[in-house]
Amino acid sequence: xxxxxxxxxxxxxxxxxxxxxxxxxxxASAAAADVASVVQARxxxxxxxxxxxxxxSEQLKSPMPAVPVIQAAVKQIDALAPQLPSWxxxxxxxxSGVKTGAKVEIWNKSDxxxxxxxxxxxxxxxxxxxxxGGDLAAIRAQAQAMGQTCKSCxxxxxxxxx
Amino acid sequence: MTDEDAARRRxxxxxxxxxxxxxxxxHVLIIVLxxxxxxxxxxxxxxxHIRIGCALLGVVLFRLAWGVFGGATARFASFVRxxxxxxxxxxxxxxxxxxxxxxxxHNPMGGWSVMALLGVMVVEIGVGLFCVDVDGLxxxxxxxxxxxxxxxxxxxxxxxxxxxxxxxxxxxxxxxAFYAIVRRDNLIGPTVTGRKRLTVTAGEGAVxxxxxxxxxxxxxxxxxAAVAAGIAVWAAYGFKL
Numbered sequence: 001x002x003x004x005x006x007x008x009x010x011x012x013x014x015x016x017x018x019x020x021x022x023x024x025x026x027x028a029s030a031a032a033a034d035v036a037s038v039v040q041a042r043x044x045x046x047x048x049x050x051x052x053x054x055x056x057s058e059q060l061k062s063p064m065p066a067v068p069v070i071q072a073a074v075k076q077i078d079a080l081a082p083q084l085p086s087w088x089x090x091x092x093x094x095x096s097g098v099k100t101g102a103k104v105e106i107w108n109k110s111d112x113x114x115x116x117x118x119x120x121x122x123x124x125x126x127x128x129x130x131x132x133g134g135d136l137a138a139i140r141a142q143a144q145a146m147g148q149t150c151k152s153c154x155x156x157x158x159x160x161x162x
Numbered sequence: 163m164t165d166e167d168a169a170r171r172r173x174x175x176x177x178x179x180x181x182x183x184x185x186x187x188x189h190v191l192i193i194v195l196x197x198x199x200x201x202x203x204x205x206x207x208x209x210x211h212i213r214i215g216c217a218l219l220g221v222v223l224f225r226l227a228w229g230v231f232g233g234a235t236a237r238f239a240s241f242v243r244x245x246x247x248x249x250x251x252x253x254x255x256x257x258x259x260x261x262x263x264x265x266x267x268h269n270p271m272g273g274w275s276v277m278a279l280l281g282v283m284v285v286e287i288g289v290g291l292f293c294v295d296v297d298g299l300x301x302x303x304x305x306x307x308x309x310x311x312x313x314x315x316x317x318x319x320x321x322x323x324x325x326x327x328x329x330x331x332x333x334x335x336x337x338x339a340f341y342a343i344v345r346r347d348n349l350i351g352p353t354v355t356g357r358k359r360l361t362v363t364a365g366e367g368a369v370x371x372x373x374x375x376x377x378x379x380x381x382x383x384x385x386x387a388a389v390a391a392g393i394a395v396w397a398a399y400g401f402k403l
Contacts, residue, residue: 051310053298058306143299150297151206158296161318 035096042087042102045080052076053150060140070139071131077146078128081121085114094159101159109156116153123149180266180358182233184383188225189353192283195221196327208300212290213398216303219287220394222280227386231379235267242277243270258344266358275337279330286323291397292316303400 056073059065093104106113123146130142195218202211229238243251251270268276291304294313305313341347352358 047310050294050296050298050314054294054301054305054310054313057299057301147297147299150299154296 035092035098038087038089038092039098039100039102042092042100045083045087049077049080053147056143060136060143065136067131067134067136071134074124074128074131074139078124081117081124084117084120088113101161103157103159106157113153113157116149116157120146120149120153176360177357178266178360179356180352181235181356183356184224184228184232184387185236186353186356188221188228191221192218192225196331208295212302215287215290216394216398218283219397220390222283222287223393224386224390225280226284227390228383231382231386238277241268241270241273243273248274266360272337275330275334279327279334282323282327282330286320286327289316289320289323293320303398306400 052073056070056077059067059070059073088102088106090107092098092100093102093107094100095104123142127139127142127146130138195214199211199214199218202208202214228236234240248270255271291302292308292313293316294301294305294308294310295317296314298310301313302316305316308316338349341349
């Protein structure tokens with residue numbers, strides 16, 4: 001519509017410019033919608049990890065831990081952990097205007113971020129291997145080590161929301 | 163000799179017991195435990211934070227019991243007043259006039275401050291029992307009864323309620339400063355010693371301190387403390403049998 005109106009008023013040059021502006025606006029709103037869905041998916045992934053970690057740590061605190069529950073939870077964390085950096089595509093940070101706890105440092109210090117994410121994935125995998133052995137003392141120690149990788153990464157890269 | 167001098171000569175100082183020992187101990191413990199809960203949380207000592215929270219639960223529960231079975235000034239019935247009394251007291255205070263009562267125990271406004279502080283603490287600690295941290299690794303003793311998401315919501319409210327508690331504490335301190343500076347009334351001394359010096363003008367006859375701060379009985383003290391401590395420890399173990 002604007003393109004046609006532009007053509008009537010300002011000739012073809014105006015029409016092209018008006019169409020380009022419209023196209024850009026459409027692209028920007030499509031991008032915003034994309035970012036929102038990226039953030040939503042990211043949060044859902046982290047909640048899956050949190051849920052599994054909660055299930056695991058409850059068993060570890062219990063007087064009679066159910067090892068199969070721990071093993072299942074740890075396997076889930078190990079499967080998700082290596083994907084973590086892929087949940088943070090460029091442009092999905094706080095500058096997008098979408099509400100997110102992800103700090104700009106994730107992209108500004110991306111080497112450090114990838115290093116921290118890899119430390120988490122390594123710790124999660126190690127925990128998966130140890131959990132398969134069923135030795136509760138060893139599982140507890142490695143669960144604590146993995147927890148430290150969560151905390152140290154969150155310290156730098158996550159905005160506290162609670 | 164002026165009239166004022168004569169009046170002073172007729173007046174006598176009366177030292178009265180205002181707060182019984184359990185009420186004063188509760189006050190000290192609440193200050194210390196809130197400080198420790200705050201410190202441990204901000205220094206990532208969550209195991210201790212949870213233990214301290216449960217200890218504080220015990221102290222607050224004891225205070226609630228003491229509000230029923232305790233000494234005269236500790237009892238809710240003695241200091242929870244209706245809105246008319248509160249408004250009248252506030253009006254007097256603003257006009258700089260004397261208070262209605264003899265200045266022993268909580269005044270009508272302070273009484274509601276105490277109820278608000280105790281109420282927020284009960285809810286704060288109750289919510290705290292269900293909290294889960296962002297990593298799903300640290301959690302309150304009742305968090306295994308709820309989902310990760312619900313535990314995160316609890317953690318959100320735990321933070322909001324703590325801010326509300328801090329605001330109430332700030333108000334509490336401002337009131338103490340107001341009484342100290344404007345009214346020349348030291349409220350902190352009696353909180354520590356339990357005793358307050360009242361200047362009574364002979365013939366005024368308004369003050370009758372006898373029995374005002376009568377203590378609760380020892381058996382009620384021991385029973386209240388034991389029940390409160392029992393519930394606190396049980397809570398720390400997630401109310402499991």
